[in-house]
Amino acid sequence: MHKLIGAPVSLYTGKVRCYLQFKGISFEEVLSTPQIFKELIIPRTGVRYIPVLVTPDDQVIQDSTEIIDHLEHHFSNRSVYPAGPCQRLVALLLEVYGDEWLVNPAMLYRWKIEENREFAIQEFGRTRLPGASAEEQYAAGLEASGPFAGALPRLGITDHSRAAIEQSYLSLLDELNIHFSDHDYLLGDQPCIGDFGLIGPLYAHLYRDPASGCLMRERAPQVACWVERMISPDASSHDGGFLPNDQVPETLLPIINRMFDEQVPVLLETARQLKEWTEANPDAEDIPRAIGTLRYRLGDMEEERLVFPYNLWMWQRAHDFYGELTGDHRAGITAILNDAQIHALATPLSVRLQRRNNKLKRHTESGQ
Ligand SMILES: N[C@@H](CCC(=O)N[C@@H](CS)C(=O)NCC(=O)O)C(=O)O
Incomplete structure (x- = not known):
C-alpha cells in the first residue's frame, strides 16, 4: 500500500x-514525526x-x-489533466497559482491572526510529540513552528503588505464563490490539477485554521462546500467529468486575470534574475532555494520578497x-487570455530547470 x-x-x-x-x-497516512524525519x-x-x-x-x-x-502514470483513470488544450492550460496555470502564490494569504492568516496561530502551534506540537501532554505539545509546537512563522518577511508578508494581501484574498474568495455556485470543480464535475493546487492553501490553512474557516464559511460558503467536496473521499459528485468541448467557464476568467496581475510579474522577474544568477555562477548546477530579492505589487502596495x-x-x-x-489550439487560447497574458506565457525561459534527487537544478542541453 x-x-x-x-x-x-x-x-x-x-x-x-x-x-x-x-x-x-x-x-x-503516516505522521511526519521527528523520528520519521530522522529514519525515513x-x-x-x-x-x-x-x-x-x-x-x-x-x-x-x-x-x-x-x-x-x-501516480497519474500508474493510475490513468480519470486523469486530473484535461485532454482539451484550453482546459489543460488553465488547470496547469491554476496549479502554479495555488501552490506558489496562495501560500501568501495562507501564511498571513495563519501566523498574523491570534486564534489561528494558537491552533497552528498546538497542531505543530501534536505532530512533533503525538501522545504527549497538551503543555508539552504546546512547547514543542512553539519551537517547531518558529521557522514557518518566521518565514513571513521572506515571502513579502509584512505589516505594510498585510492589508493588500487580505484584500486580494477576499476578492478571490468572492470570485471563487461565484464560480462554485455554478460548478462543482474548476472545470466541471471532476477536479483537475488546478483544483489540487488550490486545495492546499484553501484547505490546510484557510479552511482548517479556525478563524479562517469561519471567514470562508461566512463570506464564501460555496468555496467552503468545494473544499468539503475535495476532502470528502466518497462525494457522489466525483462521478462526472470535465465540461464538454474544452469549455472554460467565464467565471474562471477573473481568477486567471488575478493570477496574471499578481503572480506572473513575479515569475517573469524571477526568470530575469535567475538568468543573471546563472551568468554569475556558470558552473553551479544546483540552484539555491532563494537567489535575491524583488519588489512585488498588489494594487498600489509594493513590498520586497x-x-x-x-x-x-x-x-x-x-x-x-x-x-x-499549434494552430487552432493556440488560437483557442485567445478566448481565455488577452495579448499581454499570452505574451507573458510565450516569453522564452532562458534558464531551464529540472528536479533531480529532490534538488532544483539547471537543465542543460545534454539533459544533465
Ligand atoms: N513544492 C513542494 C513544497 C513542500 C513544502 O514546502 N512543504 C512544507 C510543508 S507544507 C515543508 O515541508 N516545509 C519545510 C520547510 O520549508 O523547511 C511540494 O509541493 O511538495
Missing part, C-alpha cells in the same frame, strides 16, 4: 491527500520537506507535483504546454 508521510497542518500534504482520495488509491524522510529524500510518498515498491518521492505525476526559482519549475510546465500548442 502507498504511504503518505505528512501532517494535517501541512498545505502540500493536503493537496496529495485529496488527490489520493479522489483517485481511490488506497494509502496509509532525510535519509531517503535528502531534504526536509513533506509530503513524501512511499510507493508499494519502496520508491520515495517528495514534491506534491511529482507525486501526482508519478525573496526570489524563489522553484516557482519557475512550476511555471515552466504551463509555459511549455503553451509552447507545444
Whole structure:
C-alpha cells in the first residue's frame, strides 16, 4: 500500500491527500514525526520537506507535483489533466497559482491572526510529540513552528503588505464563490490539477485554521462546500467529468486575470534574475532555494520578497504546454487570455530547470 508521510497542518500534504482520495488509491497516512524525519524522510529524500510518498515498491518521492505525476502514470483513470488544450492550460496555470502564490494569504492568516496561530502551534506540537501532554505539545509546537512563522518577511508578508494581501484574498474568495455556485470543480464535475493546487492553501490553512474557516464559511460558503467536496473521499459528485468541448467557464476568467496581475510579474522577474544568477555562477548546477530579492505589487502596495526559482519549475510546465500548442489550439487560447497574458506565457525561459534527487537544478542541453 502507498504511504503518505505528512501532517494535517501541512498545505502540500493536503493537496496529495485529496488527490489520493479522489483517485481511490488506497494509502496509509503516516505522521511526519521527528523520528520519521530522522529514519525515513532525510535519509531517503535528502531534504526536509513533506509530503513524501512511499510507493508499494519502496520508491520515495517528495514534491506534491511529482507525486501526482508519478501516480497519474500508474493510475490513468480519470486523469486530473484535461485532454482539451484550453482546459489543460488553465488547470496547469491554476496549479502554479495555488501552490506558489496562495501560500501568501495562507501564511498571513495563519501566523498574523491570534486564534489561528494558537491552533497552528498546538497542531505543530501534536505532530512533533503525538501522545504527549497538551503543555508539552504546546512547547514543542512553539519551537517547531518558529521557522514557518518566521518565514513571513521572506515571502513579502509584512505589516505594510498585510492589508493588500487580505484584500486580494477576499476578492478571490468572492470570485471563487461565484464560480462554485455554478460548478462543482474548476472545470466541471471532476477536479483537475488546478483544483489540487488550490486545495492546499484553501484547505490546510484557510479552511482548517479556525478563524479562517469561519471567514470562508461566512463570506464564501460555496468555496467552503468545494473544499468539503475535495476532502470528502466518497462525494457522489466525483462521478462526472470535465465540461464538454474544452469549455472554460467565464467565471474562471477573473481568477486567471488575478493570477496574471499578481503572480506572473513575479515569475517573469524571477526568470530575469535567475538568468543573471546563472551568468554569475556558470558552473553551479544546483540552484539555491532563494537567489535575491524583488519588489512585488498588489494594487498600489509594493513590498520586497525573496526570489524563489522553484516557482519557475512550476511555471515552466504551463509555459511549455503553451509552447507545444499549434494552430487552432493556440488560437483557442485567445478566448481565455488577452495579448499581454499570452505574451507573458510565450516569453522564452532562458534558464531551464529540472528536479533531480529532490534538488532544483539547471537543465542543460545534454539533459544533465
Ligand atoms: N513544492 C513542494 C513544497 C513542500 C513544502 O514546502 N512543504 C512544507 C510543508 S507544507 C515543508 O515541508 N516545509 C519545510 C520547510 O520549508 O523547511 C511540494 O509541493 O511538495
